[in-house]
Structures are given as C-alpha cells and as structure tokens.
Amino acid sequence: ELSNRMAVRAVDIIKMLMKQGMMLKINDVIDSDTAELVATEFGHTVKRVSEADVMEGFIDAEDHDDDTIVRPPVVAIMGHVDHGKTSLLDALRKEDVASGEAGGITQHIGAYQIKVPSGDRVTFLDTPGHAAFSAMRARGANVTDIVVLVVAADDGVMPQTIEAINHARAAKTPMIVAVNKMDKPDANPQRVINELLQYEVVVEALGGDTQIIEVSAKTGQGLDNLIEAILLQAEVLDLRANPDRTAEGVVIEAKLDKGRGPVATVLVKRGTLKRGDIIVAGASWGRVRALIDERNAQLPEAGPSQPVEILGLDAAPDPGEAFAVVESDARAREITEYRLRVKREKTMAPVGAVSLTDMMSKLAEKKVKELQLIVKADVQGSAEAIIGSLEKVGNDEVRARIIHSGAGAITESDVQLAKGSNSPIIGFNVRASKQARDLAEREGVEIRYYAIIYDLIDDIKGVLSGMLAPIQ
Numbered sequence: 149e150l151s152n153r154m155a156v157r158a159v160d161i162i163k164m165l166m167k168q169g170m171m172l173k174i175n176d177v178i179d180s181d182t183a184e185l186v187a188t189e190f191g192h193t194v195k196r197v198s199e200a201d202v203m204e205g206f207i208d209a210e211d212h213d214d215d216t217i218v219r220p221p222v223v224a225i226m227g228h229v230d231h232g233k234t235s236l237l238d239a240l241r242k243e244d245v246a247s248g249e250a251g252g253i254t255q256h257i258g259a260y261q262i263k264v265p266s267g268d269r270v271t272f273l274d275t276p277g278h279a280a281f282s283a284m285r286a287r288g289a290n291v292t293d294i295v296v297l298v299v300a301a302d303d304g305v306m307p308q309t310i311e312a313i314n315h316a317r318a319a320k321t322p323m324i325v326a327v328n329k330m331d332k333p334d335a336n337p338q339r340v341i342n343e344l345l346q347y348e349v350v351v352e353a354l355g356g357d358t359q360i361i362e363v364s365a366k367t368g369q370g371l372d373n374l375i376e377a378i379l380l381q382a383e384v385l386d387l388r389a390n391p392d393r394t395a396e397g398v399v400i401e402a403k404l405d406k407g408r409g410p411v412a413t414v415l416v417k418r419g420t421l422k423r424g425d426i427i428v429a430g431a432s433w434g435r436v437r438a439l440i441d442e443r444n445a446q447l448p449e450a451g452p453s454q455p456v457e458i459l460g461l462d463a464a465p466d467p468g469e470a471f472a473v474v475e476s477d478a479r480a481r482e483i484t485e486y487r488l489r490v491k492r493e494k495t496m497a498p499v500g501a502v503s504l505t506d507m508m509s510k511l512a513e514k515k516v517k518e519l520q521l522i523v524k525a526d527v528q529g530s531a532e533a534i535i536g537s538l539e540k541v542g543n544d545e546v547r548a549r550i551i552h553s554g555a556g557a558i559t560e561s562d563v564q565l566a567k568g569s570n571s572p573i574i575g576f577n578v579r580a581s582k583q584a585r586d587l588a589e590r591e592g593v594e595i596r597y598y599a600i601i602y603d604l605i606d607d608i609k610g611v612l613s614g615m616l617a618p619i620q
C-alpha cells in the first residue's frame with residue numbers, strides 16, 4: 149500500500165528497510181514511524197492524517213496545548229493475598245463525601261472516583277492485585293499514576309508483595325505503602341519497614357522517598373492519612389490533562405451484557421467524552437449511547453481521570469485497549485478494519501516479540517545497554533546463585549539486569565511482566581504453567597529453560613558479548 153501510494157516499487161522499499169536492518173516481506177505491516185521514515189527517504193513530505201496511524205502510539209503522545217488542568221490521580225491497590233486489598237477498596241469507597249448527594253457508589257464498573265472533604269478527587273482501580281495492572285501494561289497502557297502497596301502489619305512482606313514491588317518498579321510508578329490491619333494486637337509496622345528495606349523500598353523516616361501509612365481497613369484508622377499521602381504524591385507528579393479536546397483513554401473492563409449489549413468501562417486520559425461521540429476502542433467502535441458512572445447515574449460527559457461505563461460499542465474491547473473519539477462512522481470503520489487486519493497478521497507472526505535474538509539485535513544497535521531478564525528457579529537458593537553470577541558477567545557498557553526473580557513455576561503474571569517490560573524469561577529447573585505458556589505464545593514472549601547454571605550463564609554471556617562486537 150505504501151509503495152502504491154508513493155508510486156515506488158515495493159522491492160525498493162524492502163531494500164531500503166533492509167539497509168536499516170529490517171527484514172520484511174511485501175505484506176508485512178510496518179509502524180507509522182517506519183512508514184514516515186520510508187516516505188521521507190523517497191522524497192515525500194509526510195503529513196499524518198489518519199487516526200489509524202496516529203492512534204497506534206497516541207497513548208503516550210504529549211499533550212502540547214497549554215490548556216491543561218490538574219486531573220485526579222489514578223490509583224491501583226496491590227499486595228499479597230489476604231493482606232486487605234479488597235477491604236481497603238471497600239473502606240476507601242466509604243470515604244466519599246459525594247455519596248450523600250448522589251446515593252453512593254452502588255455498582256462495580258472496574259474503577260471508582262471519590263471526592264474528599266478538601267474537594268479533591270481520587271480515582272481507584274477497583275480490581276485489586278497486579279494481574280489487572282500488568283495485563284493493561286502488557287497492552288502498553290500505563291493508566292496507573294500511583295500504586296498503593298498493602299502489607300498486613302501482622303504478616304509482613306510476602307511473595308506477592310515482592311511481585312507487586314517489581315511490577316510497580318518496572319512500570320516506574322511511584323508507590324505508597326499502606327501497612328494494614330493495625331487494629332490487630334500483633335501488628336508490627338517496624339518489621340514491615342525493615343523487610344521492605346531488603347527490597348530497596350526505603351521509607352521517608354529512613355531517608356528514602358516512599359511514604360508509609362498505618363491503616364486499618366476494618367476500623368477506618370488512618371484512611372484520611374492515606375488519601376492525604378496519595379494527594380501529596382499526585383501533587384509531586386503534577387498530573388495534568390487538557391479537558392477541551394476530543395477524548396482519549398483506556399478500556400478498564402468490558403463485558404457483553406444480556407440486556408444492554410457490549411458494555412465497556414473506560415477511563416478518560418484527556419479530553420472530554422460526550423454522549424453521541426463516535427469512538428473506536430481497539431477493534432470495536434460505536435456511537436456512545438449512554439455514559440453511566442459508579443453511582444448508576446447517567447452523565448452527559450466525562451472528563452480526565454473519570455471512569456465511566458459506556459454503551460453503544462459493537463463489541464466488547466479488551467481491557468487495556470486504547471480508545472479515542474473520531475470524527476465519523478466512516479473513519480471509525482476504516483480504523484477498526486485496519487486494526488483487525490493488523491491483529492490477524494500479528495497472530496500469524498508476533499510483532500514486537502520479546503526474544504533473546506531480538507534483544508541481541510537491539511543490543512547490537514546500542515539501543516539498550518541493559519539486558520533485562522526475569523529469572524524463575526526451583527528454589528530460592530538457585531535463583532540467588534543465578535542472579536549473583538549474572539550480575540558478574542556484565543561490564544560498564546552492558547550488563548544483565550534482573551527485574552524480577554523468584555522460586556516456583558513460571559506464571560501468567562511473570563509473562564505479563566515480561567511483555568510489559570520487554571524482558572525474556574529464564575526458567576531454571578522449572579516449567580511454565582499451561583496458561584503462562586499459552587499467554588507467552590500469544591504475546592511473543594520468549595521463555596528459555598535451563599537445567600545447568602553454566603549453560604544459562606554461557607548463553608547470557610553470548611548475548612551480552614554479541615552487542616559488544618564492533619558494528620559495521
């Protein structure tokens with residue numbers, strides 16, 4: 149198509165891309181940046197007109213207008229099972245002062261927003277745990293501004309606490325620690341602080357930058373302090389968005405409702421979504437028939453950081469998928485058709501796959517100086533031994549960085565972290581669960597298995613030295 153539009157032979161484009169190190173076949177899909185590069189190379193002036201192009205990367209596109217206003221922070225709650233994530237979300241819901249006026253938060257739509265006495269608002273993602281968080285990130289949607297890490301004061305740091313820390317860190321999302329269950333007689337917050345230190349989470353009292361708040365989801369103790377800490381962190385982050393433009397955002401949840409058809413909960417990232425807008429979400433589209441909030445109220449519109457359920461899409465999009473308003477039905481169709489095509493081609497050959505060969509060529513191009521890895525081993529002892537050895541194989545120019553490690557089988561969560569952070573997974577004397585294997589295959593994440601530490605280290609050494617070799 150590109151060759152057609154430029155009236156250049158396809159083979160010449162392929163040759164040109166080959167020189168750039170890209171091996172492509174005639175019908176492969178290239179991203180808009182590459183297309184722009186090609187067009188410029190062949191002497192064309194590029195003007196991006198189609199959302200189909202722009203939208204592929206729009207989620208992180210900068211808002212250039214000066215008309216931004218402060219927007220509420222979007223907060224995800226993560227932590228070990230049974231440490232009180234769900235209880236905390238329930239308790240925080242009750243801190244909403246707007247409930248009196250509007251009848252309270254009555255339905256679960258995947259996220260809710262509360263208003264506190266100061267008038268400030270906070271949006272909470274209502275699906276606790278890092279599965280949802282990393283599923284979204286794996287699709288490239290970083291909706292979370294702040295992670296609240298819940299640690300039970302009577303239990304301390306546990307495996308999923310560590311996983312949550314690693315997920316937040318990989319996403320570069322700031323963290324606030326909520327030490328929960330402070331009402332319990334055996335609550336020991338000091339122990340939590342000390343244990344967190346081992347994972348380089350340093351609280352303010354020890355000179356670090358992590359706020360730590362003691363709370364009880366049961367008694368409500370400390371919830372106001374937690375909200376204050378969130379607002380303080382939000383202020384530091386200076387979260388802004390322009391409300392006066394067409395809306396863009398992310399799908400949080402979606403389902404097919406028997407009576408209402410496809411229902412999607414979206415979070416507006418910028419702009420204002422209005423009833424009657426035509427939107428495209430992933431490969432589905434439609435005219436917004438109704439906007440419904442977590443209080444079951446119909447809204448005429450929704451602004452930045454506001455979660456709303458929307459009716460009117462032709463299918464339920466996947467969580468984490470981006471949505472945007474477009475100007476016409478025709479445009480919406482064009483984009484969804486384009487996306488369906490890309491999707492089909494992607495399932496045939498994963499694009500942007502995470503593999504060691506891939507990493508090697510990126511390393512060779514000096515695009516990355518660090519080889520990020522996830523290491524899972526049969527026992528903690530071997531995981532530590534592997535990490536110790538891997539940390540020694542690098543030098544000043546290149547090194548391996550282990551972004552997550554642990555003992556036990558490779559899980560879906562590991563694969564999602566791998567996808568979201570572009571890191572292959574190393575399994576030492578462990579296998580991946582069926583779900584993890586399927587997901588890895590779908591997402592193009594490489595999992596390498598080893599039984600001998602020497603082989604593992606040797607392989608990684610090879611990858612690292614591959615990028616040290618002189619480049620022609």
Ligand code: GDP
Nearest residue numbers: 228229230231232233234235328329364365366
């Ligand atoms: P989740 O798995 O992290 O979502 O944890 P839940 O919210 O389901 O809580 C697990 C258990 O801990 C439940 O039995 C809660 O009642 C209890 N729990 C949660 N928060 C508190 C708290 O602050 N104090 C006490 N005593 N129990 C709590």
